[in-house]
Amino acid sequence: MSELSHQTPLAGVEAPAGLAVSLREVTGQGMIDLRGLAADAAFMAGARTALGFELPVRPRTTATAGGVTALWLSVDQWLILCPRTNTADILARLGAALTGVHALAVDVSDMRAVIRMEGGGAREILMKGTSLDLLSAGIVPGFCKRMRFAEIAALLHVVDDNVFDIYVFRSYARYAWDFLCATAKDQARVRLFGPQPAPV
Incomplete structure (x- = not known):
């Protein structure tokens, strides 16, 4: 008789090169x-x-x-x-x-995929997919909130200052991953409300 094996929603998927932040699936x-x-x-x-x-x-x-x-x-x-x-x-x-x-x-361990985004600028990248103001003072480590992200239901957990876990239903895992990979490209980096370089 064959043995049951567990496979995460994003097993074998790796983040592409050239991202402005670190992106990985949280397993276990x-x-x-x-x-x-x-x-x-x-x-x-x-x-x-x-x-x-x-x-x-x-x-x-x-x-x-x-x-x-x-x-x-x-x-x-x-x-x-x-x-x-x-x-x-x-x-x-x-x-x-x-x-x-x-x-x-x-x-409900198999219900959701967990994607971790880590690094400076992660808040700005996440705001490309949600109307939640992640630059407000109340978004601190320990904060969690259900939200609409890239038009799907998601749950955000602020693990640390620049560490965010995004929970999405398993069937949307690859869609959410691809969305994050596209919006996190270094050439798509945005800096909101910060000091701007003087024109040359």
């Missing part, structure tokens, strides 16, 4: 869709027991501890990120801690 990422009511003390306590930290309750924020991160998606939804090898264990802990509580926890 486990994802759990967690739903419940933030106003339910039993749900929040159970999630804290299973994850080891409080779920973020402020819009567009994240919380991290022990290699696990929770991204706030809505008033009753969080995306739990962890190493893929730990997904089953964390899912089991959530199930045990939330027994009898109105909640849902589902492994």
Whole structure:
């Protein structure tokens, strides 16, 4: 009998030369869709027991501890990120801690592709595909937001000052990758609202 094998949406795809930033697929990422009511003390306590930290309750924020991160998606939804090898264990802990509580926890690790863009000018490149103002003061490490990117649904997570993870549904992975490769070409670089060189 043949063995099951996992293949990421962008397996074998490499970024072309001549990009203004670094671009790669994030592999080995486990994802759990967690739903419940933030106003339910039993749900929040159970999630804290299973994850080891409080779920973020402020819009567009994240919380991290022990290699696990929770991204706030809505008033009753969080995306739990962890190493893929730990997904089953964390899912089991959530199930045990939330027994009898109105909640849902589902492994969605294969639902999305994760593309990481890193480097100076990444914000300007991303803004070629979204109306979100990534130059505003509130877009700091830890920020996350669902957005329309290149006309598709996406999720943005600011990992660090110049490090951005873009989550897209698996079926759109190659489209999003090609869009980023095209808009990130060094000759297409733009510098918004910054000092401009004096004319010669």
